[in-house]
Every structure is written in structure tokens, then in C-alpha cells.
Amino acid sequence: MSLQIEFEHGRKALIVRLKGELDHHTAEAVKSRMEEAIESGSCRNIVLSMKDLTFMDSSGLGVILGRYKQISAKGGKMVVCGLNPPVHRLFEMSGLFKILSVQENERQAVASLEVVS
Numbered sequence: 001m002s003l004q005i006e007f008e009h010g011r012k013a014l015i016v017r018l019k020g021e022l023d024h025h026t027a028e029a030v031k032s033r034m035e036e037a038i039e040s041g042s043c044r045n046i047v048l049s050m051k052d053l054t055f056m057d058s059s060g061l062g063v064i065l066g067r068y069k070q071i072s073a074k075g076g077k078m079v080v081c082g083l084n085p086p087v088h089r090l091f092e093m094s095g096l097f098k099i100l101s102v103q104e105n106e107r108q109a110v111a112s113l114e115v116v117s
Helices: 027-040 058-073 085-094 106-116
Strands: 003-009 014-022 046-056 078-081 101-103
Touching (some): 014 058, 027 058, 046 106, 058 085, 101 106
Parallel strands (some): 078 101
Antiparallel strands (some): 003 014
């Protein structure tokens, strides 16, 4: 299965929805599309919705960490939401929870940005 990526420019954040598999086959495309969206948009914050992500490997972690650094350099925040158990475990083992905020769904993720903005 491939990966679909959808962007929604909201008032408080760029919402990025991933559907499918984020692995070494799809990581470079996700990286470049997210970089482009971050640089061309006026939003400082990102909500990364992963509720429809069925698989992720270490390549995906690299993409997320890189975009976290990119948005942090602009003074923004990144919030992830909708993690399924295997992806949640991967985040846990990698230590990403130490730097990323995690919420149950997009609504809570956007609301959490309003608190910290």
C-alpha cells in the first residue's frame, strides 16, 4: 500500500493527514511535500494526524523529527494525534514523546495549540 498525504491550512495550524504506510518507500515524498507546505504557508504550527496511518518505520520517524526541527526553528509547535498502538509504541521506543505533544484527535490537538500559542 502507498501513502496519501492531505494538507489543510487552518487558522492555528497546518493540519497534515497521513493515510497508508510511512516507510522508506514513501518517506522522501512526505518529507519534501511537508517541507514545501511549511515554507510556503503562514502557519507556525503543525498538527500531524496519523489516525489512518497503518504502518510506520524508522524512516517515518526521521521525517517527523526533521519537520519538528524545521517548525521549531520558526518558533512553532508540532502536535501529533490519532496514533494507533504499533505507531504509538514506535514513538515511545524512539523517545519522540519527550519532545512532541500527543493528543487523541485533531480537535484536541488544535485546542492544545491555542493553549500554548
